Amino acid sequence: MGFYDTKEGVEQYLSMAEGYDGRALVDRLAEYLPEGARVLELGIGPGKDLDMLRARYAVVGSDYSQPFLDRYRAAHPEVALVQLDAQTLAGLDGDPGFDAIYSNKVLQHFGPEALAESLASQLAHLREGGAGVLLHGLWHGDGEPEVHAGMTFHYVDRARLEAATPAGLRLAVCEPYTEMEADDSVLAIWLRD
Ligand SMILES: C[S@@+](CC[C@H](N)C(=O)[O-])C[C@H]1O[C@@H](n2cnc3c(N)ncnc32)[C@H](O)[C@@H]1O
Structure with a gap:
C-alpha cells in the first residue's frame, strides 16, 4: 500500500500542499x-485543480x-470520477474520449518507460476530431530520481520529455516555472499531430 492509499498519507499530503494549486496551469488550457x-x-488529489x-x-x-476519490466524491457527488492508473488509463473502456488530459505533479512518479507508456495511453484517449491536448506539470531537472516517503520522484527536462514522446504527439511547450524554488517545475504541453 502506497503513501496516497492511506488516510494518514492523504492527511500528510493535504498539509504539505497547503497554499499550492495549479491555477497557472489550468489557465494555459484556455489557449487551446x-x-x-x-x-x-x-491524479486529482484533494481536487483543487479539478x-x-x-x-x-x-x-x-x-x-x-x-x-x-472518496474524499472528493463526498464533497461533490455530482462530479464524474473514475479510479485509474495514469500509466495505462485502464478503466476508461467505452469512454468517448477527451479534448484534453491534464495533470499537476503526478507524472513525475514515472520513469522514462512508464512516462512513454502513459503518454501513448493518453493519446489513445483523445477524442477523434477534438482539440488533442495533453497538459502536465512535472518536477524539472536532469538529476537522478529521489525517493521520499516511499515514493520515487523523477525529474524531467526537454530532452527527457522529447525522448518519452510517442509518435502522434508533438511536445509544443516545455516551459520551466517556479513552485517552491526557482524553475523547480516544468509545464509540458503536447499537441496531437
Ligand atoms: C500532487 S497530487 C495532485 C494534486 C492535484 N492536482 C490538486 O489539484 O490538488 C498527486 C496525485 O496523483 C495521484 N497519483 C500518483 N500516482 C498516480 C498514478 N500512477 N495514477 C493515478 N494517480 C496517481 C496521487 O494519488 C495524488 O492524488
Missing part, C-alpha cells in the same frame, strides 16, 4: 480549449487513490 470541452484530470477545471470544462476526475 473552448468552454465546455471535455477534460480528464489524472474545482478550477470544472468551472469551465466538462470534467472527469481520476486518481488511483481510493481515499482521495
